[in-house]
Amino acid sequence: MTKGTLYLIPVPLAEGAEHVSYTPFQLELIDHIKEYIVENEKTARKFLKAAGLKTPQQELRIHDYGKHVRDKVNYQELLAGALRGEDIGLMSEAGCPGVADPGAEVVFEAHKRGIKVVPLIGPSSILLALMASGFSGQNFSFIGYLPIDKGARSKKIKDLEQESQREKRTQLFIETPFRNNQLLSELLKSCKPQTRLCIACNLTAPDEYIRTQTIEKWRSETVDLHKKPCIFLLYAG
Amino acid sequence: MTKGTLYLIPVPLAEGAEHVSYTPFQLELIDHIKEYIVENEKTARKFLKAAGLKTPQQELRIHDYGKHVRDKVNYQELLAGALRGEDIGLMSEAGCPGVADPGAEVVFEAHKRGIKVVPLIGPSSILLALMASGFSGQNFSFIGYLPIDKGARSKKIKDLEQESQREKRTQLFIETPFRNNQLLSELLKSCKPQTRLCIACNLTAPDEYIRTQTIEKWRSETVDLHKKPCIFLLYAG
Structure with a gap:
């Protein structure tokens, strides 16, 4: 079975900076992806809404990767969607996931399992x-x-x-x-x-x-x- | 007199990667800017065309900042447009100007002259x-x-x-x-x-x-x- 892709999705650094932050590809992609790994669910949902997400919020599957849970995360479960063949997204609170922000461990675990990793262009x-x-x-x-x-x-x-x-x-x-x-x-x-x-x-x-x-x-x-x-x-x- | 801004304009890394590389702001900006400092005039013009530039190419003022001239550049002349109040752009051959690419010296000379520097989001x-x-x-x-x-x-x-x-x-x-x-x-x-x-x-x-x-x-x-x-x-x- 073909595995899904783990997309690394940057988030704007400042309020109202959508216009300078997003590429058309990113905006299309967030309408395609239904499952996200995020640092904070509330702000992640707010970000997706501000970006113009068309998928109803209740249809999204959001995995919390916040500070309080990071040590006990089961990466096999976290990446199960991609292993089943679905594309999933990784987002941090601001800027690029994994760069001065959490997320590198998720990416590394994806590589270990042969899941394709695609980094998106965005603000750092x-x-x-x-x-x-x-x-x-x-x-x-x-x-x-x-x-x-x-x-x-x-x-x-x-x-x-x-x-x-x-x-x-x-x-x-x-x-x-x-x-x-x-x-x-x-x-x-x-x-x-x-x-x-x-x-x-x-x-x-x-x-x-x-x-x-x-x-x-x-x-x-x-x-x-x-x-x-x-x-x-x-x-x- | 108010000085112009020096915009640092990233260029796609690969052929056909426009869709994943440009923000709407960048596309508007290149229609506003009439003067560029570039690493190679020919590829710079090609890039602007691929990005959908509406300004006729003959109306652009393009300064060569290629390898062969870099040592004898007169920065006062290069930045004269911005000192007169016009916005100008700096582009390298691929990716972000100044990062593993020439351009840092132009930016530094702009700071020395109190010209505002604005970096754009793009591929690195x-x-x-x-x-x-x-x-x-x-x-x-x-x-x-x-x-x-x-x-x-x-x-x-x-x-x-x-x-x-x-x-x-x-x-x-x-x-x-x-x-x-x-x-x-x-x-x-x-x-x-x-x-x-x-x-x-x-x-x-x-x-x-x-x-x-x-x-x-x-x-x-x-x-x-x-x-x-x-x-x-x-x-x-």
Whole structure:
């Protein structure tokens, strides 16, 4: 029996960003797929509705892959639909499933079972920030979160800066939005004046903010990043 | 005077992939923009035509940013349109400008001049491969090309494998398509049996091929990657 396909479906990063986020293929696909693996059922249903889903919501089979259940998931059951020959979709809360978001394990289990995996084109804050930074896209690392401990964090920032200089590598990292301002002041304290910093905030939203300049120039400015989803990019190459 | 915006415009990765690559916003935008900075004028015009451009081609102002001119570019002239208040577009040959493709320098010069930079959503083989690999998207590096020298290359592969294990990091790299098979046999020789390798080929094309399994399993298979655009992903975490 032919197996179904696991489609990896990106979700917009911001409210009202449907127009810049979806391809026609994605919109057709969500009317074809009846079974989804999602991070949060409520927001997944809201997203599908906003995207213009024509299937009645009660006809959808939605599997919860939220934080609270992830450790005890039975992947054989989760992927049963695809093993039976149906196409299924994987979505996270925002952006691309599996990239700075859960989902990689589901994809890996699909590969193990010979289920075809098809990634869809859509918004990724990491990729958009990298494009817009003006830094090297030939060599880059996404680090996720920096250490929480202040000493370890300052050391990590300096290590990233040195590695960037040595390898001509762009370093990308994130912070929980309510600690963005603290991270920024630590970057301004720990980095060399000529190192370049890009801050990308509220990507794809009407108030998207992307700015690249040297640490020296950032030091002379006041910018409030509190509670705004941001990505930070360092380049010292 | 208000400055124009520099839009970063992705280009499909494969022939006939328009439907999965473009957002409605991008299609509207290319009818609005009259001035482009491109890697190759001929393919840029072909791409705009395939995308359904309504503006007569002779009304477009296209700046060549190809390899042969990149070192002697006058960025002030290149960005003059945006400085005068017009929106301009930056495109590379395939995928996202600035990511494993030229363009980052143009973006950086735009930031220096206070020109707003807006990245558009579109295909990136790096991001699609990462999503579809089933490997960690919380921590990953794109390395570009590995060293050409055989000894240095084998050492680099082992270093990347060790770093992947230590940092739980996904390592992504590429090769010129006519040397893919050699790279694969070097990976199979240099890596540990339990390390996982994902090969992602012809992304977004009808014959897209994405497969993840252990080095041990790859060793027992024959796969021909000759002249196919591929991304390789290693994970030993």
